[in-house]
Structures are given as structure tokens and as C-alpha cells.
Amino acid sequence: MEKSDQALTLVLLALLGGFLASAVEVQPSINPAVVGGTVMFSLSPPMSLKSGSWALGETLILNWVGDQQAFFPGYSGRASVNLTTGALTLSSLKLTDSGVYVVQSNDPALSANASITVIETVSNVTLSTNQTDLTEFNSSAVMRCSVSSGSPLSFLWMNGSSTITAGIRVQVTDGNATLIVTNVTRYDSGPFSCHVFNLISNGTSNPVNFTISYGPENMALTVNGLSGTSFPVGSNLTMLCSVNSSPPAQLQWAFRGNLMNTTGAILQLFLVSQNQSGQYSCLAFNNRTNMLNSITKDITISKSEQQVMNVLLLLLSLTGFLSSLPAWLTQLLEDFTE
Numbered sequence: 037m038e039k040s041d042q043a044l045t046l047v048l049l050a051l052l053g054g055f056l057a058s059a060v061e062v063q064p065s066i067n068p069a070v071v072g073g074t075v076m077f078s079l080s081p082p083m084s085l086k087s088g089s090w091a092l093g094e095t096l097i098l099n100w101v102g103d104q105q106a107f108f109p110g111y112s113g114r115a116s117v118n119l120t121t122g123a124l125t126l127s128s129l130k131l132t133d134s135g136v137y138v139v140q141s142n143d144p145a146l147s148a149n150a151s152i153t154v155i156e157t158v159s160n161v162t163l164s165t166n167q168t169d170l171t172e173f174n175s176s177a178v179m180r181c182s183v184s185s186g187s188p189l190s191f192l193w194m195n196g197s198s199t200i201t202a203g204i205r206v207q208v209t210d211g212n213a214t215l216i217v218t219n220v221t222r223y224d225s226g227p228f229s230c231h232v233f234n235l236i237s238n239g240t241s242n243p244v245n246f247t248i249s250y251g252p253e254n255m256a257l258t259v260n261g262l263s264g265t266s267f268p269v270g271s272n273l274t275m276l277c278s279v280n281s282s283p284p285a286q287l288q289w290a291f292r293g294n295l296m297n298t299t300g301a302i303l304q305l306f307l308v309s310q311n312q313s314g315q316y317s318c319l320a321f322n323n324r325t326n327m328l329n330s331i332t333k334d335i336t337i338s339k340s341e342q343q344v345m346n347v348l349l350l351l352l353s354l355t356g357f358l359s360s361l362p363a364w365l366t367q368l369l370e371d372f373t374e
């Protein structure tokens with residue numbers, strides 16, 4: 037062979053080598069791969085490499101020359117190369133096995149790579165909170181969502197069956213793993229839960245409820261089921277006090293500003309007299325919010341027109357006035373007063 041022919045052959049080989057190197061691809065058998073699983077990186081097209089190395093980024097996994105393989109720390113027993121195809125098999129996958137896998141060889145000269153992500157299934161999603169007894173307009177609800185395992189993680193927060201989005205009172209922090217609802221209202225009682233997911237798995241937490249104290253507020257006082265405030269002497273009065281409060285408010289009655297012995301929603305007065313006229317108050321106290329509220333009604337107890345007429349007739353008959361009237365008028369007055 038002439039020198040120029042040899043040179044040409046070398047150039048051709050170099051070109052071929054360059055062509056092969058750029059044409060070879062590494063193909064992972066699965067991506068993303070799962071923790072504990074196995075992945076194989078094949079060369080496409082498959083080729084027999086006399087020697088070479090596989091590395092994860094800059095970190096060597098193994099070298100081989102002929103049928104001798106040498107493993108680097110952390111890979112013994114879970115990595116192997118197929119000397120016929122150059123394929124790398126890696127088992128017992130860990131999260132840290134994510135990255136770019138590079139194969140290099142001098143004979144033929146090539147360098148190729150492929151990247152994979154190793155992900156972990158989500159397990160044991162738990163929603164925790166330190167405090168479930170809150171006060172309306174004066175507390176924040178703080179919830180933390182955790183898992184025993186899982187990577188990467190995405191979080192979805194739920195209130196009942198609706199998803200929660202961040203807003204003025206709703207903050208999501210800690211990579212979306214913590215939900216804070218500030219300045220809670222009575223409607224923020226939940227049940228809250230978190231849904232955690234990644235490409236291969238998902239899980240939903242236990243529900244968490246909050247007990248939110250509020251009131252007392254919106255008080256009302258009725259007497260005998262009416263909104264009126266005037267009643268005749270001798271009536272029986274049933275006063276009913278109603279109030280919005282959680283937990284239920286403790287109720288106490290007062291008359292003309294003095295506490296009465298009566299507690300509870302109902303105050304009953306039998307056969308009332310005029311001196312029982314005055315201001316009746318219902319006082320409400322919520323021992324969780326420490327708030328006090330009250331409502332007062334001015335009740336007038338007076339003789340009815342009927343009662344006034346009876347007294348008048350009695351007086352008239354006593355003075356002998358009735359007997360001096362015509363019979364028809366006496367009858368009319370008696371009919372009227374019956």
C-alpha cells in the first residue's frame with residue numbers, strides 16, 4: 037500500500053469513527069425510573085466495545101477492558117455492562133441515581149449520554165396541626181402535610197371537595213407543604229386535607245377539622261312569641277332569648293339592671309303586676325371567645341281597657357250612680373263590661 041493510500045485509509049477511519057460517535061445514542065429502558073427498580077442504558081445501534089467506561093456525570097461507575105470489569109464505590113453488585121452490546125444495567129435504584137449517564141470508549145472512539153430521573157412513590161401522607169380550637173377573626177389555622185417517602189412531590193390542598201388556592205388570607209409555604217389560613221372565620225372549619233402526587237403515585241391525607249369559636253351575636257328577645265312590649269296585668273309572660281354563639285353562650289337575666297336568679301334561654305313570669313314593668317335584659321357570655329353581649333327590652337305591664345272599665349263600674353255602683361241612669365244605659369254598660 038502506498039503512503040497516500042495509508043493516509044487516506046486513516047482519514048476514512050477517522051471520519052467513520054467520528055460518524056459512529058455522533059450516530060450512537062444512549063437509550064434508557066425507562067424514564068422516569070422508580071426507586072428500588074432497574075434501568076438499562078442501551079447503545080443504539082448496539083455495538084461491541086473492547087473497552088470503555090460508564091459514568092454518572094463526572095463520577096465513574098465502571099471501567100472495562102476485554103472481559104474484565106472494575107466497579108467504583110457504590111456500584112459493586114448493582115451495575116454491570118454487557119460486553120457484547122455495551123449496555124449498562126443499574127439496579128436497586130436510589131434517588132441520587134438521577135442524572136446524565138455517559139459512556140466513553142476509544143475503540144471505537146465514542147462518547148454518548150442520556151439522562152434519567154429516579155422518582156419515589158408517595159406513601160403515608162399525613163396532615164398535622166398543633167391547634168384545632170380557634171377563635172374567629174383572631175386565629176390562624178396552620179397545617180403541615182408530610183409523607184414518609186416520595187420524590188419529587190406536588191401538593192394539592194383541599195377544603196372538603198374544593199381545591200384551595202392561595203389568596204389574601206391563604207398562604208402556602210415550605211414548597212407548598214404548609215398551608216396557613218390567617219384570621220379564620222366560622223366557615224374555615226374544614227375538613228381540610230392534602231393530596232400529594234408525582235408522576236407515578238399519589239396519596240391523600242387524613243381530614244382535619246377546626247372548631248372555630250364565635251359570638252355571642254345577633255341577639256333577639258321575644259315575649260310570648262311576639263315582638264310587642266305591652267302586656268296586661270295578670271298575664272303570664274314567657275321571655276325567650278336567642279343568640280348566635282359557638283360554643284353556646286351562657287345566658288343570664290337582669291331586671292332594671294340587677295341580675296336575676298334565672299339562667300338559660302327562658303324567663304317565665306306568672307300573673308304579672310304593674311310593678312314588674314321595666315327593663316328586662318338577657319346577658320350572653322361565650323367562655324371561649326371571652327365576649328359578652330346583651331339585649332334589653334322595656335316591658336310595660338298595665339291594666340287593660342277592660343280592667344279599667346270594670347273598676348270604673350265598681351266605683352259607679354258603689355256611689356249609687358248606676359241606679360240613677362235609664363235602664364237601657366245600665367244594660368248597655370253591663371253588656372259592654374261582660
Ligand SMILES: *[C@@H]1O[C@H](CO)[C@@H](O)[C@H](O)[C@H]1NC(C)=O
Nearest residue numbers: 082117118119120121122123
Ligand atoms: C448481552 O446482550 C445480548 C443482546 O441483548 C444478550 O443476548 C446477552 O444475553 C447479554 N449478555 C449478558 C451477559 O447479559
Ligand SMILES: *[C@@H]1O[C@H](CO)[C@@H](O)[C@H](O)[C@H]1NC(C)=O
Nearest residue numbers: 093136137138147148149150
Ligand atoms: C451529552 O451529549 C450532548 C450531545 O449529545 C452534549 O452536548 C453534552 O455535553 C453531553 N453531556 C455530558 C455530561 O457528557
Ligand SMILES: *[C@@H]1O[C@H](CO)[C@@H](O)[C@H](O)[C@H]1NC(C)=O
Nearest residue numbers: 159160161162164182183184
Ligand atoms: C406515617 O407518618 C406519621 C407522621 O409522620 C408517622 O407518625 C407514622 O409512623 C407513619 N406511618 C407509617 C406506617 O409509616
Ligand SMILES: *[C@@H]1O[C@H](CO)[C@@H](O)[C@H](O)[C@H]1NC(C)=O
Nearest residue numbers: 164165166167178179180181
Ligand atoms: C407545631 O409546633 C411545633 C413546635 O412549636 C413546630 O415545630 C411545628 O412546626 C408546629 N406545627 C404546625 C403544623 O404548626
Ligand SMILES: *[C@@H]1O[C@H](CO)[C@@H](O)[C@H](O)[C@H]1NC(C)=O
Nearest residue numbers: 172173174175218219220221
Ligand atoms: C379579620 O377579619 C375581619 C373581618 O373580615 C376584619 O374586620 C379584621 O380586620 C381582620 N383582622 C386582621 C388581623 O386581619
Ligand SMILES: *[C@@H]1O[C@H](CO)[C@@H](O)[C@H](O)[C@H]1NC(C)=O
Nearest residue numbers: 171173174175324325326327
Ligand atoms: C386575640 O388573641 C390574643 C392572643 O391570643 C388575645 O390576647 C386577645 O384578647 C384576643 N382578642 C379577641 C378579640 O379575642
Ligand SMILES: *[C@@H]1O[C@H](CO)[C@@H](O)[C@H](O)[C@H]1NC(C)=O
Nearest residue numbers: 189190191192208210211212
Ligand atoms: C406550589 O404550587 C403552585 C400552584 O400550584 C405552583 O405553581 C408552584 O410551582 C408550587 N411550588 C412548588 C415549590 O412546588
Ligand SMILES: *[C@@H]1O[C@H](CO)[C@@H](O)[C@H](O)[C@H]1NC(C)=O
Nearest residue numbers: 231233234235236237238239
Ligand atoms: C392516584 O393513584 C391511583 C392509584 O394508586 C390512581 O388510580 C389515581 O388515578 C391517581 N389519582 C390521581 C389524581 O393521580
Ligand SMILES: *[C@@H]1O[C@H](CO)[C@@H](O)[C@H](O)[C@H]1NC(C)=O
Nearest residue numbers: 225226227228243244245246
Ligand atoms: C369533620 O367535619 C365533618 C363535617 O364537616 C364531619 O363529617 C367529620 O366527621 C368531622 N371529622 C372529625 C374527625 O371530626
Ligand SMILES: *[C@@H]1O[C@H](CO)[C@@H](O)[C@H](O)[C@H]1NC(C)=O
Nearest residue numbers: 270271272273305306307308
Ligand atoms: C298563668 O299561670 C298560672 C300559674 O301557672 C295559671 O294558673 C294560669 O292559668 C295562667 N294564665 C294564663 C292566662 O295562661
Ligand SMILES: *[C@@H]1O[C@H](CO)[C@@H](O)[C@H](O)[C@H]1NC(C)=O
Nearest residue numbers: 290291294295296297298299
Ligand atoms: C336568688 O338566689 C339566692 C341564693 O341562691 C337567694 O338568696 C335569693 O333570695 C334569690 N333571689 C331571688 C330574687 O329569688
Ligand SMILES: *[C@@H]1O[C@H](CO)[C@@H](O)[C@H](O)[C@H]1NC(C)=O
Nearest residue numbers: 283284285286287322323324
Ligand atoms: C364554657 O361554656 C360551655 C357552654 O356553655 C360549658 O359547657 C363549659 O362548661 C364552660 N366552661 C367553663 C370553663 O366554664
